[in-house]
Amino acid sequence: MDDKTNNDKNQTEQPPAYETVTVDDQVNQNSSGTINLQPEEVAPDVVSPDISTPAISEPFLSNNGEPVVYEENKNKYFLIGGVVFFLILVFFVLFIFFRPKIPASQQKTVNLTYWGLWEDKEIFAPLISAYQTKNPNVKIDYQKKTITEYREKLIARSQNGQGPDIFRFHNTWVPQLKVNDESILSALPENIMSNEEYEKTFYPVIVKDLKINGRYYGLALEIDGLVLVINDGLFKKAGITSPPTSWTEDLIEVVNKLSVRDENKQLITAGIALGTTENIDHFSDIFGLLLVQNGGNLSKLDSPEAAQVLEVYRKFAEPPTNYWDEGMPNSTTAFIQEKVAMIIVPSWQILTIKAINPDIKIKVVPVPKGPQGKQISIANYWVEGVSKYSKNQIEAWKFLKFLTEKEQMTKLYEMQAKTRLFGEPYSRIDLGATLAQHEYLGAVITQANNFISLPIISKTQDNGLNDGIIAYLKDAINATIQGVAYTEALINAKKGVDQLFLRYKIQ
Numbered sequence: 291m292d293d294k295t296n297n298d299k300n301q302t303e304q305p306p307a308y309e310t311v312t313v314d315d316q317v318n319q320n321s322s323g324t325i326n327l328q329p330e331e332v333a334p335d336v337v338s339p340d341i342s343t344p345a346i347s348e349p350f351l352s353n354n355g356e357p358v359v360y361e362e363n364k365n366k367y368f369l370i371g372g373v374v375f376f377l378i379l380v381f382f383v384l385f386i387f388f389r390p391k392i393p394a395s396q397q398k399t400v401n402l403t404y405w406g407l408w409e410d411k412e413i414f415a416p417l418i419s420a421y422q423t424k425n426p427n428v429k430i431d432y433q434k435k436t437i438t439e440y441r442e443k444l445i446a447r448s449q450n451g452q453g454p455d456i457f458r459f460h461n462t463w464v465p466q467l468k469v470n471d472e473s474i475l476s477a478l479p480e481n482i483m484s485n486e487e488y489e490k491t492f493y494p495v496i497v498k499d500l501k502i503n504g505r506y507y508g509l510a511l512e513i514d515g516l517v518l519v520i521n522d523g524l525f526k527k528a529g530i531t532s533p534p535t536s537w538t539e540d541l542i543e544v545v546n547k548l549s550v551r552d553e554n555k556q557l558i559t560a561g562i563a564l565g566t567t568e569n570i571d572h573f574s575d576i577f578g579l580l581l582v583q584n585g586g587n588l589s590k591l592d593s594p595e596a597a598q599v600l601e602v603y604r605k606f607a608e609p610p611t612n613y614w615d616e617g618m619p620n621s622t623t624a625f626i627q628e629k630v631a632m633i634i635v636p637s638w639q640i641l642t643i644k645a646i647n648p649d650i651k652i653k654v655v656p657v658p659k660g661p662q663g664k665q666i667s668i669a670n671y672w673v674e675g676v677s678k679y680s681k682n683q684i685e686a687w688k689f690l691k692f693l694t695e696k697e698q699m700t701k702l703y704e705m706q707a708k709t710r711l712f713g714e715p716y717s718r719i720d721l722g723a724t725l726a727q728h729e730y731l732g733a734v735i736t737q738a739n740n741f742i743s744l745p746i747i748s749k750t751q752d753n754g755l756n757d758g759i760i761a762y763l764k765d766a767i768n769a770t771i772q773g774v775a776y777t778e779a780l781i782n783a784k785k786g787v788d789q790l791f792l793r794y795k796i797q
Contacts, residue, residue, distance in 0.1 A: 400685045404432045405454040407440065407672065413705045421692050428685055437751045441466065448474045448679050455680040456690065461499045461671050462745040464507065465794040466754045476678040477505040482687045491694070492717055495669045495741040508673035509690045511702065512714035514636050515669045515741045516575055517733040518658065519643070522651040524548060524559065524631040533632075537580075537602070537658045545606075545613050548631040557612070562632040563621035565607025565614045566771075567764045570621045571748065574760040576634050577603055577767075578744040579668045583660025588744060588759070589791065591766075591784035597776045604770050626650070636670045637715065637734050644711050654733045669741035671717070696721060745796075755794055762786035 406414065411432050418430045433454070435443075441463065447453040449469045459467060467474050478488070488506050489497050493513055500508045520533050528548050534541040545561030552558055567573050580603060581588070586595035607614045614630075622639060624630040626647045633639075634657055643650065657667050674693070676686040692698055699716055706713030715725060715734045722735045745755045746763065766783040770776055791797070 398427060400428045400682050402428065402430045402456060402680075402682060402686055402689065403454040404430055405435050405444065405457040406432055407435055407437060407458045409706070410434055410709075413702070413709070416705060417693060417698055417701060420698075421689055425688075428689070430689065439751075439753065441752045441754065445469060445474060448677050451679060453677055453679060455682055455686045456674060456676055458672050459508070459675055460747065460750045460752065460756075461496075461510075461669060461673055461743055462747055462750065462756055463752060463754075464499065464502070465745075465796055466752060467675075471795075472678075473502075473507070474678050475507040476676045476680070476683050476687075477502075477507055478509065478676075479684065479687060482684070482691050483509075491719065493719060493738045493741065495738075495743055496671075496673075496717060499669075499743050500673065508675040509694050510671060510673045510717040511693060511699065512671050513669070513717045513738050513741070514638060514671045514715055514734060515667045515737060516572070516579055516634050516657050517637055517667070517737070518655050519625070519633050519635060519640060520653050520655065521625065521628055521631045522653050524628065525653075528631075533653065533655045534658055535656075536663075537583075537660060541658050545632075549613055557615060557618060558629070560614050560618060560624070560630040562606065562634075563614055563618070563624065563630050564634075565604055566616050567767050569616060569618055569624075570614075571633075571639070572635055573767070574746040574748055574763050575636075575668050575670065575744075577763055578746045579634070579657060579666070580660070582668070582742050582744070583662070583664070583666055585662070588746070588787060591780045591787060592777070596780050600766065600770065600776045600780060604767065604776070637731060640730050641710055641712075654730050656733050656737050664740065665737060666740050666742060667737040668747075669743045670747050694718070700724075755790055755796075758790045759787055762790075 404414075411434060414432045418432060422428055422430065441459075444453060444457055444459070445467065453474075464473075464475070483491075483506075485504070485506070492510060496510045496513065497506075500506050500510075518533065525531075525533070525548070530544055530547055534544045541562070548559065548561035549557065550559035563570050564576065570576070577599065578588070580599040581596060584595050584599050584602075586593060586599055590596060605611065607616075618624050619627065619629060621630060621633050622635070622642060625633045626643055628647075628650065637654065640652070640654065643652070656665055659665055674690050676683050676690065680686055693702070694717070696718065699718060699721060703713035703716065712728070712730055715731045715738075716722060719738075722738065725731045725735050728735075746759050747756050748760065750756050762783040765786075766779040769779040769782070
């Protein structure tokens with residue numbers, strides 16, 4: 291979860307139907323050929339000269355005159371074999387249970403450095419302690435880092451051999467975590483978590499984002515994305531009993547009722563914060579949401595679908611309606627001050643809102659549906675990874691696997707909820723039901739199976755893919771404010787986005 295309370299809320303970031311970037315680091319294996327052995331040819335029996343058969347003496351004849359054949363009793367061999375097997379099994383069991391154990395003080399100590407974001411050391415301390423109790427030779431040093439230049443420092447120090455064993459990264463950073471075109475991420479070993487288990491455990495967007503050439507490159511402890519946050523008091527004051535569920539007449543009708551102007555037609559209270567860039571947190575995320583809902587794609591910003599999305603977005607701040615304008619405060623600040631009734635943000639922004647204005651009455655619902663009526667939203671979550679440069683990759687992955695277990699993930703949420711309004715929404719599908727009715731996180735869980743990732747996410751501060759694309763989108767939207775046509779503005783943006791895709795090898 292982003293630095294949900296401490297980071298500057300005015301920063302923005304991230305593009306459309308985003309395909310997971312492939313990192314070419316998987317080794318192809320060749321199967322061994324087999325050697326077919328031909329059976330030896332057996333020579334025909336040599337016929338011996340005729341030798342007369344001696345007569346069989348009486349003691350060796352049966353009553354009917356047939357020869358008596360004495361077969362060796364084979365049962366005793368089965369009995370002996372069974373006794374031997376039993377003794378070996380007993381010896382093996384006794385060896386396992388009574389073999390000398392190496393004291394913990396004599397075991398090789400494994401030191402793991404863990405770079406985290408957002409969470410203080412006290413949050414992870416109980417989980418680390420529990421793991422170290424079970425694994426006394428493992429020592430874990432959790433370090434909370436700041437987001438400023440975090441990605442660059444992570445890459446540089448990893449390359450120099452001074453980086454962490456475990457680190458947190460954003461779901462859109464996979465193509466950016468590279469040194470000389472080689473990822474610093476290591477692959478999750480299948481003997482720690484199989485692909486089948488992974489795909490049953492986590493939401494589809496996590497599976498898609500972190501899978502490269504059939505392997506997984508991170509374990510998520512949370513899931514989050516865009517939700518619609520409404521001021522329940524302003525809704526009741528306007529006589530509105532239910533939130534909008536679509537971008538068409540449903541939303542426009544609600545916005546009209548919520549908008550309040552003075553005698554000079556200047557906005558006092560806005561229905562929703564949309565249409566500009568400078569004073570809207572997460573404007574790029576919202577643009578990406580509209581884009582994927584309209585069937586558009588970041589790699590095709592010159593398409594009619596993209597131009598239509600830009601027009602829809604801008605109409606909220608254009609005459610004659612002007613449901614929002616550049617004279618309003620920053621969207622999150624305006625919501626806290628109850629000057630706007632609806633904003634679209636990731637759930638962690640609710641922590642900021644309630645921390646500053648604890649008395650504000652809000653409701654959190656899924657974002658409005660697009661023209662096709664599908665409940666789609668944009669993902670925005672953080673992942674734990676293991677460095678390819680770590681000398682203790684197996685132990686690092688074992689610890690992360692421990693954190694993703696139901697008991698530990700539940701404990702982590704409880705620890706987070708002790709210091710703030712709520713913890714991070716669970717990344718495990720089987721824990722979703724526990725938050726489905728949560729007043730702030732229920733909407734996240736409702737949309738979790740339909741999240742889509744795009745590298746246009748605000749406030750990741752990656753100084754790379756997200757920030758670069760956001761800058762091009764910002765220029766395009768601002769150009770239309772100056773009168774540039776929607777199509778022309780996006781053609782220029784596409785040139786910049788294409789360069790970024792080429793740089794990070796995104797197809």
